[in-house]
Amino acid sequence: MNAAAGQGAEMADAAQIVLNTIRRPVIMISEEGFITFANADAEDFFRSSATMLARNTLSKLIPFGSPLLTLVDQVRERLAPVNEYRVDVSSPRLGIEKVVDLYVAPVPEFPGSVVVMFQERSMADKIDRQMTHRGAARSVTGLAAMLAHEIKNPLSGIRGAAQLLELSASDEDRALTRLITDETDRIVSLVDRMEVFSDERPIDRYPVNIHVVLDHV
Structure with missing residues (x-):
């Protein structure tokens, strides 16, 4: 049991290391809407530490009526991933203008949870x-x-x-x-x-x- 638990902890640490190497903001949202995981780029994107983000729901960080909130609900309901392009998530917290491409997918291992990956639009765009x-x-x-x-x-x-x-x-x-x-x-x-x-x-x-x-x- 102890060996299995130790191996599970190592796998979790490895997963976090891998996600932190992804040069795009990645967050996981619980069924209740709280941010249960944020990689290093997500901390930069939201201008807050993972610990502080975990105290907030996504709806508190994203403008009211944002398409992102609708996408999260849609993925949670249909249990199917979704790509959406040129989504405006601008807010005082995120900066004057934030337009991103989104990949939103369910997390089967955590029922009701959803992972969101952001890709900021290029300067050329x-x-x-x-x-x-x-x-x-x-x-x-x-x-x-x-x-x-x-x-x-x-x-x-x-x-x-x-x-x-x-x-x-x-x-x-x-x-x-x-x-x-x-x-x-x-x-x-x-x-x-x-x-x-x-x-x-x-x-x-x-x-x-x-x-x-x-x-x-």
Whole structure:
């Protein structure tokens, strides 16, 4: 019995040594949700020692509603491993941004327990996401410039026609042509403000008489 117990302890120590050599965070979660094992990389990942991690449930370390919590429940219920990619586990404890690939599997020797292995996304992947966001911003900039051009062209024609009509219009009709001119100028001014999305120059700030604005409402 003593020899068997000693051999079992050696196997457990060997297993921990092997898991600590894996350069990815690995944790085991009990049926109650507590972290019963964490390798060295998991300690770095969660910024806490294995002893401190053992005092917490996974739900206290991961943001509420995280897909990881759902995956753990799914694996525990179906008793089948799952791979999931690009899972956001960002939290103040883990850092500003943590996006990982996950491997979650049941542990048959410990009913209800689940092992989770994390793989942080590469720097290239993070750069790719940043470039995607920048591309979207450039698309918005280009759209604003195109809309401004397409709107201002016909407005110039409308304003010019109103000015020509004003030359031969009666006093009563001139009030209408001036209204058309004023409104086209107002819309052009509004479109010019849209072009701020494609203009990197500092915005000009100046005082505005609120009564003038209210008169046009």
